[in-house]
Amino acid sequence: MSIEQGNGGGTVVEEGPGEALPAPGGPIVTQYVPSLPDALEEAEADEAVLPEAADVLEPAAAPFPPPLKRRLRAGCYLMRYTPIAHATIAAPPHYDGTMRIERDAVNTIASGDLYLHRPTSPHPLIPPKEPNPAKGIPIFAIRDYRYYVRVTKILEGAAAATQFKLGFELHRFDHATRTWSLQGAYAAKMSWTAAPPGYPSPKDYLTGQVRNASGVAVGVLTLGWVSKYLRKATLEVDRLPVSEPALANAAGLGWHDIFAQVGWDLTVDESDTNLVEPSGASWSDAEAHATMLARRDSADLDHDWRYWLGCVQQLDSTPRGIMFDAFGTDSNNVPREGAIMSSHWVIPNQDPWGLVKGMRFGTATDPYFRTGVHEIGHAMGLYHNTIDMGFMNTTDVIAASAMPPQQFPQNIQWSHAPDDQKRLRHMPDMWCRPGGVPFGAAFSTAPISPDDAVIVPDSVSVEVSPLLPTVPLGAPVRIDVRLNNAGGIPVPTDLSLRAGNVIGSVTDPSGTTREFRSIVRCIEEQKLGDDEQVTGSLTLLRGADGSLFPLAGPYTVRVAVQWDVDSVPFKVSAEGTLMVTPPADEAHAEAALRVLTTPDALVTLAVGGDHLTDGIEAIHAGLDNDVLRPHFAFVEAKRVAAPFFDRAADLEGAEQLLGEDAVMSTAEVNKATRLVAAAKESGSEPPEALVSSLRAKAEAMDAATAVRTLDEL
Numbered sequence: 001m002s003i004e005q006g007n008g009g010g011t012v013v014e015e016g017p018g019e020a021l022p023a024p025g026g027p028i029v030t031q032y033v034p035s036l037p038d039a040l041e042e043a044e045a046d047e048a049v050l051p052e053a054a055d056v057l058e059p060a061a062a063p064f065p066p067p068l069k070r071r072l073r074a075g076c077y078l079m080r081y082t083p084i085a086h087a088t089i090a091a092p093p094h095y096d097g098t099m100r101i102e103r104d105a106v107n108t109i110a111s112g113d114l115y116l117h118r119p120t121s122p123h124p125l126i127p128p129k130e131p132n133p134a135k136g137i138p139i140f141a142i143r144d145y146r147y148y149v150r151v152t153k154i155l156e157g158a159a160a161a162t163q164f165k166l167g168f169e170l171h172r173f174d175h176a177t178r179t180w181s182l183q184g185a186y187a188a189k190m191s192w193t194a195a196p197p198g199y200p201s202p203k204d205y206l207t208g209q210v211r212n213a214s215g216v217a218v219g220v221l222t223l224g225w226v227s228k229y230l231r232k233a234t235l236e237v238d239r240l241p242v243s244e245p246a247l248a249n250a251a252g253l254g255w256h257d258i259f260a261q262v263g264w265d266l267t268v269d270e271s272d273t274n275l276v277e278p279s280g281a282s283w284s285d286a287e288a289h290a291t292m293l294a295r296r297d298s299a300d301l302d303h304d305w306r307y308w309l310g311c312v313q314q315l316d317s318t319p320r321g322i323m324f325d326a327f328g329t330d331s332n333n334v335p336r337e338g339a340i341m342s343s344h345w346v347i348p349n350q351d352p353w354g355l356v357k358g359m360r361f362g363t364a365t366d367p368y369f370r371t372g373v374h375e376i377g378h379a380m381g382l383y384h385n386t387i388d389m390g391f392m393n394t395t396d397v398i399a400a401s402a403m404p405p406q407q408f409p410q411n412i413q414w415s416h417a418p419d420d421q422k423r424l425r426h427m428p429d430m431w432c433r434p435g436g437v438p439f440g441a442a443f444s445t446a447p448i449s450p451d452d453a454v455i456v457p458d459s460v461s462v463e464v465s466p467l468l469p470t471v472p473l474g475a476p477v478r479i480d481v482r483l484n485n486a487g488g489i490p491v492p493t494d495l496s497l498r499a500g501n502v503i504g505s506v507t508d509p510s511g512t513t514r515e516f517r518s519i520v521r522c523i524e525e526q527k528l529g530d531d532e533q534v535t536g537s538l539t540l541l542r543g544a545d546g547s548l549f550p551l552a553g554p555y556t557v558r559v560a561v562q563w564d565v566d567s568v569p570f571k572v573s574a575e576g577t578l579m580v581t582p583p584a585d586e587a588h589a590e591a592a593l594r595v596l597t598t599p600d601a602l603v604t605l606a607v608g609g610d611h612l613t614d615g616i617e618a619i620h621a622g623l624d625n626d627v628l629r630p631h632f633a634f635v636e637a638k639r640v641a642a643p644f645f646d647r648a649a650d651l652e653g654a655e656q657l658l659g660e661d662a663v664m665s666t667a668e669v670n671k672a673t674r675l676v677a678a679a680k681e682s683g684s685e686p687p688e689a690l691v692s693s694l695r696a697k698a699e700a701m702d703a704a705t706a707v708r709t710l711d712e713l
Helices: 255-260 285-295 365-379 395-400 418-426 586-596 600-607 613-623 629-641 651-657 666-681 688-700 704-712
Strands: 002-004 013-015 075-083 094-103 107-117 145-155 163-174 179-192 205-212 217-227 231-239 264-270 306-312 338-342 460-466 470-472 477-485 502-507 513-516 533-540 553-565 568-581
Touching: 075 107, 094 145, 094 418, 107 418, 145 179, 179 217, 255 264, 285 306, 285 338, 285 600, 306 365, 338 365, 365 395, 460 553, 477 553, 477 568, 502 533, 533 666, 586 613, 600 613, 600 629, 613 629, 629 651, 629 666, 651 666, 651 688, 666 688, 666 704, 688 704
Parallel strands: 231 264, 231 306, 306 338, 460 568, 470 568
Antiparallel strands: 002 013, 075 094, 075 217, 094 107, 107 145, 145 163, 163 179, 179 205, 205 217, 460 477, 477 533, 502 513, 502 553, 553 568
8 A cells, every 4th residue: 555745636656565556646447436335244153263373272171251252343443554664653654544333133334434644743752643532533634535445344253253354445536536446455354452542442442464465464454443423523503583493303303313323423503593684585595605604603624524504584496495515616615515495485285295284394393304304415415315205305205105194294204215324324435524525426336326227218308409509718608408208207397407407528629528517406306297398508617627618629518317206217318519719819818718717607607696706707807808798798697686685686787788699598588587577576677678688589589488477577
């Protein structure tokens, strides 16, 4: 194994004996999410590792008491691996981490994670700082994450055994690509020994020599038990004074109880109770994100796995709840931190809502709390799961599934589905912890929608075409999507990125492929219908890997629509092509560079708001350029036409932007129409020129709903 000399991509690696581990940025073999560990059956007695012959004493005539069988205690272990080349150094660089041991009467499942640790000390006489086992489960810095440990063998079980064989795979994490690569298989002969001071259970401490697949000794591994839990985290709950906090169900089952079922020690921080409403009772995604950044108690994810949940009156995006902070392409480049939910949505007074018909959501304790757990489940890396009535199913599906004499919410299952339980216990830290991999990466083994199990239905197809065949460098690219359904199965009725059914990729002229998905995702319901045709539009600018269209030349845009019906996954995909033209002049080149190198430009485009000054300035750079202005006109118009905290909607500013040359997709025309209608409902009379301009665009696109709405203004 190896210890890096540097940190992050392109590091220099000092090799130890045996198989070397690749540095981030180096050659990657088979990138994927590591398979979860399989259940390990108890070993037979003759498989266990007995003491070496020299250590075996002659048996007494009548041994009493008989030797005790040793078994790994369930829970979390502080793990340390020291490569053999460094083991003799006083303060050797090594890997610290945790190993999670899950046991039942038959099986053992184990997994772990390792983080690079280079011990330093402010003074030669002061020992370097190490994780303190007395404090329980340790938390390590995200930047130091290196390996997922997939345990494949625990050979224990003989009554006289004082040692056992531990087999495991190491999967190297590449921070640049956010993927893992299999390094190889290893084995260690682990022996129970006396624990160093500070461990809460001195008898549950083990040490052993690690060998690679060739039998070469490569390092030393130690394991010391620190907690009965497998992981620990904090949930901060902030709310408006008029909104109920989502803390427990009607029977008193709360967050700590729920997550203790899956081995998490979850601490609830019921923090601010005085959130301030922004521009009205309903919150936009931008206002939710700005509030999280301003009001949460801590942003130090290197020392605390802290998730944030806001409870407010209404949401612009969805009736019930949304995990709005899905990807690391937001303003603070940290994915999966926050979710928000609505306390004042009124449940429809009709079937299938059962016992909570007509109730305000915050007063319907069971479905309200369940929605909070669902959204935070997304923040922990879980997807929708319809295999049972557990937390990651959607509220509307659970309500519709109630069978008399039960009524919703009596049929809510107050636990996660079995496969989600395993994921919460054993997925890599970087999958679960806030700030890890972005939401939406594919599972490689039996996930909700593994690629090799997806059905491509013959009766459904998708068409992908760019709104414009050529686009200037630096401009957002608009893609029209049409889903054709010949019947037989329900299909998604919303093809926006926000709805969560659409993902895709862009291949540039050099052959580099970059993925895209929504910044804001995880609306709690999945909307399916029997429509013969569903249309949608995507506006693309950046993805998690940077600009999607960074240079001039031909591009291929591939769009996939994925959904599930009764736990059966479906997927259709298609692609379209377009040309990005080179800069027309130096001014265009400078404006394009500003847009392409500003990550917050994407957030401003997607969610708006006034809190991301870098993003707004980048959009303005596009507006100030004659070539790019038509392509960014709607982006800025959408932002100013939506109220943001104390700032009212500026329809006059939107009117000045949305001239005849403004490039807009059908979805953007519909969005602009809704903003104008919402402003009028709030008492602001929309300028006639703005209404006329939008009506002309809607008629040209045959956007009938927008035309009707505008005619009614």
